[in-house]
Amino acid sequence: MFKVIKLNTVVYALCAAVLVGALVPAFLMAGKKSDAQAFMQAPKKVIVLDSGHGGADPGVTGVKTGVKESELNLKMALVLADILSSDGYKVVQTRYGEGSTVDGAFDKSADMQARKETILRADPVAVVSLHMNRYEDASRRGVQVFYSTDGSEALAEAMQAHLNATMNVPTLNRGFDPIRGDYFIAQCVGAPSVIIECAFLSNPIDEALITDPTYRLRLAGEIERALKSYLNQSENN
Numbered sequence: 001m002f003k004v005i006k007l008n009t010v011v012y013a014l015c016a017a018v019l020v021g022a023l024v025p026a027f028l029m030a031g032k033k034s035d036a037q038a039f040m041q042a043p044k045k046v047i048v049l050d051s052g053h054g055g056a057d058p059g060v061t062g063v064k065t066g067v068k069e070s071e072l073n074l075k076m077a078l079v080l081a082d083i084l085s086s087d088g089y090k091v092v093q094t095r096y097g098e099g100s101t102v103d104g105a106f107d108k109s110a111d112m113q114a115r116k117e118t119i120l121r122a123d124p125v126a127v128v129s130l131h132m133n134r135y136e137d138a139s140r141r142g143v144q145v146f147y148s149t150d151g152s153e154a155l156a157e158a159m160q161a162h163l164n165a166t167m168n169v170p171t172l173n174r175g176f177d178p179i180r181g182d183y184f185i186a187q188c189v190g191a192p193s194v195i196i197e198c199a200f201l202s203n204p205i206d207e208a209l210i211t212d213p214t215y216r217l218r219l220a221g222e223i224e225r226a227l228k229s230y231l232n233q234s235e236n237n
Contacts, residue, residue, distance in 0.1 A: 044090040048122050050129035050185055051077040055100030060134040062207040069132040076130045076198055080220040092122040116188040127193035129185045134202040141203045142168045145178040146195040148186035155192035155230050162226035
């Protein structure tokens with residue numbers, strides 16, 4: 001009787017061990033699957049940054065230093081791209097270097113078409129085109145937002161309001177209203193698209209500010225905050 005009981009006990013123990021051995025890997029695999037699902041990232045939102053001008057098209061130039069707009073546009077875009085990327089966005093740029101968007105002799109219409117094709121391929125949630133301003137009245141200063149479509153109006157207003165509060169009013173004691181017009185780059189795609197004129201290169205104070213890397217970093221940070229806030233609100237509405 002003792003031997004039978006002992007044998008049965010051994011058999012039961014072996015069966016239990018086999019069962020546990022089968023269940024534990026399955027449990028662990030299920031746990032791994034759950035972890036993978038829990039930490040699976042949603043597709044990153046794509047934002048296109050357009051650095052205005054480039055190559056044989058320098059844009060406007062600084063009143064004191066002669067700095068090219070195209071150079072400053074690219075520097076602003078690269079800083080803003082780093083900030084957006086670190087915040088989880090995927091950034092596509094219409095140009096990554098000092099040259100034009102097309103090879104060979106410069107052709108403005110071909111350049112603009114190349115930018116449009118980049119924007120369309122990216123299928124972005126927003127487009128931000130970066131430029132520098134110039135005005136015949138050298139006292140004119142500040143950061144100004146432009147747009148072209150009904151679908152971009154809310155972003156333009158939100159962006160301008162934020163830049164007024166953080167950049168314009170503290171230094172100029174005034175703000176701007178976003179300006180609507182027929183701007184090619186702001187109507188390439190259905191996603192909200194704005195043009196930001198980051199400074200007036202016809203004004204020596206603005207020129208000094210925008211050629212300072214610390215100021216560009218600050219401005220890029222405020223642009224990113226306004227854009228992120230708008231996108232988050234749009235997603236929740």
